[in-house]
Amino acid sequence: MGSGTMTTLEWQETTWEGKPAADVPAPKTTVASDTATINGEIEGQVTDRWVMSYAEDGTARFVGLTQITGTVAGRSGTFVLQHAGRFDAEGLHTDFTVVPDSGTGDLSGITGAGTFVNTGPEGEPTHYTFEPQFN
Known part of the structure; x- marks a missing residue:
């Protein structure tokens, strides 16, 4: 099983109605996008799209898709991850799987x-584990 870190470069989040997420109290539903390096x-570049549901206590549940362009085990191309996760007092946690037939190139x-x-303060790199398989 491999591991590494992901560092967010840019984050944009709005409510379902398009208002800045920070301006609206919970409970609320938001959409977000970000770019990152992994x-x-x-090894590569990341583009994420998220849908999140925040509770009044500040916790959130989310789903998302991540497109990665880069290399895995020396193979180059693009592929997509599908996520389901949460933000809570313990930090961020998401489980993901590779979207079937999303890989390109190698x-x-x-x-x-x-x-x-990610259990550290905001802005810290997010740690990941990944067990890729190639058919």
Whole structure:
């Protein structure tokens, strides 16, 4: 199983109605996008899209898709991860799987699953584990 870190470069989040997320009290539903770099087992550039539901206590549940362009185990291409996760007192935790048939180039046929975890302060890199398989 491989591992590494992901560092967010830009984050944009609005409510379902398009208002800045920070301006609206919970409970609320938001959509967000971000870009990041990823290092370790996966090396490359990341683009994420998220849908989040915040509770009044500040916790949130979310789903999302991540497109990664880069290399895995020396193979180059693009692939997509599908996430389901949460933000709570323990930090961020998401489980993900590779979207079937999303791989391109040398990553065609990639499958696998993993986790992203961040228990540090905002802005700290997010740690991941990933077990890729190639068909």
